Amino acid sequence: MRTIKDYLILMLKGMAMGAADVVPGVSGGTIAFITNIYEELIDSINRLNGKAITILFKEGVKPFWQHINGNFFLFLLAGIGISIVSLAKLITHLLATYPVLVWSFFFGLVFASIFFVGKQVSKWNISTALSFVAGAVIAYVVTDLPPMHSPESSWFIFLSGAIAICAMILPGISGSFILLLLGSYETVLNAIKNIEIKTILLFAAGCVVGLLSFSRLLKWMFAHFHNLSVALLSGFLLGSLNKIWPWKETISTRVNSHGEVVPFIQKNISPFATENPQLAAAIALAVTGALLLFLLEKAGNLKKNN
Numbered sequence: 001m002r003t004i005k006d007y008l009i010l011m012l013k014g015m016a017m018g019a020a021d022v023v024p025g026v027s028g029g030t031i032a033f034i035t036n037i038y039e040e041l042i043d044s045i046n047r048l049n050g051k052a053i054t055i056l057f058k059e060g061v062k063p064f065w066q067h068i069n070g071n072f073f074l075f076l077l078a079g080i081g082i083s084i085v086s087l088a089k090l091i092t093h094l095l096a097t098y099p100v101l102v103w104s105f106f107f108g109l110v111f112a113s114i115f116f117v118g119k120q121v122s123k124w125n126i127s128t129a130l131s132f133v134a135g136a137v138i139a140y141v142v143t144d145l146p147p148m149h150s151p152e153s154s155w156f157i158f159l160s161g162a163i164a165i166c167a168m169i170l171p172g173i174s175g176s177f178i179l180l181l182l183g184s185y186e187t188v189l190n191a192i193k194n195i196e197i198k199t200i201l202l203f204a205a206g207c208v209v210g211l212l213s214f215s216r217l218l219k220w221m222f223a224h225f226h227n228l229s230v231a232l233l234s235g236f237l238l239g240s241l242n243k244i245w246p247w248k249e250t251i252s253t254r255v256n257s258h259g260e261v262v263p264f265i266q267k268n269i270s271p272f273a274t275e276n277p278q279l280a281a282a283i284a285l286a287v288t289g290a291l292l293l294f295l296l297e298k299a300g301n302l303k304k305n306n
Contacts, residue, residue, distance in 0.1 A: 014079020135235020161206025
């Protein structure tokens with residue numbers, strides 16, 4: 001039974017997930033995994049089914065709320081929502097102004113998470129090792145795909161939400177980056193910043209459909225192939241480092257909706273390839289990201305053991 005303090009901590013975890021999901025390259029699912037709420041999240045999503053509707057109409061709101069783990073959803077989603085709305089402008093500004101430093105922080109966070117997620121595999125063998133390698137290769141290939149320009153029609157916004165939400169709940173696969181690949185990232189972020197209700201509702205509807213469908217697959221995988229699933233997710237984290245490597249060279253640019261010239265296609269380069277006055281600060285922030293992960297994981301384990 002959770003206390004008020006537990007729910008406030010859950011909201012903070014939601015805020016961390018929301019902050020991660022805003023960044024194109026970092027997954028909110030990673031935060032859920034390392035704070036020990038991932039499997040509860042997947043299980044709770046799967047409770048949103050026909051049985052829940054039957055309980056609502058036959059037994060009332062309270063049994064329905066208990067069945068779907070409503071308090072868990074309420075506080076987690078509140079944290080995610082607060083974070084996305086409040087941090088959307090700040091993070092886009094930081095990414096535009098201090099890209100190397102921001103990516104360095106998240107690189108350290110995600111790199112350290114590979115080891116923490118990997119620890120949850122109870123037995124490493126040939127099968128789990130192959131699953132890990134497969135996850136790394138898949139994530140690397142996905143993050144190496146060139147972004148595309150997309151239509152801003154209603155059906156595509158809906159489809160973008162359905163696809164992106166699947167990535168958002170996968171550790172290592174960033175929903176924001178999937179939106180970048182689809183060409184919908186800027187459209188959705190601007191809709192949030194400018195409170196464009198129609199676009200937000202279309203995207204949210206797509207998210208709901210994608211989430212309810214994909215979560216069932218994840219629950220089945222965890223129930224029948226837990227070690228293989230966790231190893232696969234660990235591989236996703238490793239492969240995703242390709243996307244969030246801090247030092248990049250811009251190959252081509254594009255003009256965004258504000259008339260600004262922004263990078264379109266980039267490739268990773270060595271930090272020593274050019275003069276790099278931010279190297280020391282970047283390394284410090286990468287270490288900070290890794291230490292933050294350690295503290296989050298430690299706090300999650302303490303709570304889990306109490």
